[in-house]
Amino acid sequence: MRPSRRLNNACLGALAAMVLLLVLSASSVSGKAQEAPLYHCPMHPQVTSDKPGDCPICGMRLVPVKSKPAPGRGAQPDARAASPSQQAVPAQAGEASAPATTALPLQLKTKTLWRSTMNPNEISDHPGKDSMGMEMVPFTVTESSTQTPAGLASISVTGADARRMGLTYGLVEERDLRRDVRTAARIVPDETRLYRVNTKVGGWVEKLYVNATGQAVRRGQPLLSIYSPELLASEQELLSAMSAAKQLARSPYSQVSQGGQALVDAAVRRLKLWDVSQAQIERIEKTGQVEKEMTLYAPASGYVTDKTVLPGQRITPGDPLMVVADLSTVWAEAELYESDLPYVKVGMAAKVTLPYWPGKVFEGRVSLLDPFLDPATRTLKARMVIPNPGMVLKPGMYGDAHLEYDLGIQTAVPDSAILPAGEHNYAFVAGSDGTLTPVEVTLGPRSGGYFEVFSGLTPGQRVVTSANFLVDSESSLKAALQAIAAGK
Known part of the structure; x- marks a missing residue:
């Protein structure tokens, strides 16, 4: 009996050891299953894997998901382990109406695709191997029913992701817009204030009172004197007519006496037609002596801009002798591009500033728009009349012209929210979720950091104003994946 009892005890011990081994094995397998690591993409949390690798959407390295400690073990929950969609997002300073702190799930269709692990651009709608013979990995894409511009798709950004990307938002609103037209302007003399000095009789220059270009003159100031045999003969005719008129005045016949005065009047008119001054005519009549020289006077106050005469020079009727420019008012000529023409009108206010004199503004008005476009520069010349007190503006100077056109109250969007795409423009509108x-917009003129909106946006909408290109890249990638999923 003793050997049989020993055999039974040995069998019971072996059975107990086997049961214990099975329990330990099951516990180990369960622990390993619970502790199996899980990896996900920080930018696309829906992409997960049980082994390290790269995100098939953006190519970023997958990071391990931090698991929460089992409840009841005294461990405190790690707030950092929460997904971005579960974190509260405080509004950034200066950020207008930050997005909701928790991104609500969208009711979007999903589709599974397969991507090559070596070539992320190689995508298939069914499982298999890529061109390098490696198994393709699955991933999911969402399909939105929102109508968006071609090549773009709506995306969902949580508050944490928005803060990490540096997203800021602006508001579409009604604003008082003004179109600013800025261009270079060149100062030139006012052509209506240029005076040419010449003579209507031939002769010789006796004396020059103003003998230098650029010299300032006053209205009525002597410029030069000339000797003219023709003028001398006309003065002598005046004296002869005066003598004859005195003799004829004693005639008993009124017609004869009046004829003598008519001769005097005709001689005076002839001298005036030759620009002999009234004072000189009166002097001849008073003294009864002819004057050898005739003096030419400045027709206006200004500066001598041109002088083509020298003392002793022979001149003929009509020869230009001097040019006097009145610079109390000048012109500013600006070149306007075709896109600015609808906003520049004759009579509108204009301002001219000088680059070397900050804060000094010369105000005037647009007086003329050239009827012809310059075929070489494709610009139109605009002329502005600018008062020039103190003669500060000199012909030949360059300044900056500023024209302002009132557009009225219009719907406006911040210019930083607009992304140009060839012939089209679009902006990203932020939803409450x-x-x-992406929304295509039709824009008008730009004014003070805003664009006028013709269509596409309505007042009250929030639009992305920074990190637009990051959002645009994500939207383009998502649209491309949706196109592949749809078999396009």
């Missing part, structure tokens, strides 16, 4: 939807 954290979605960013």
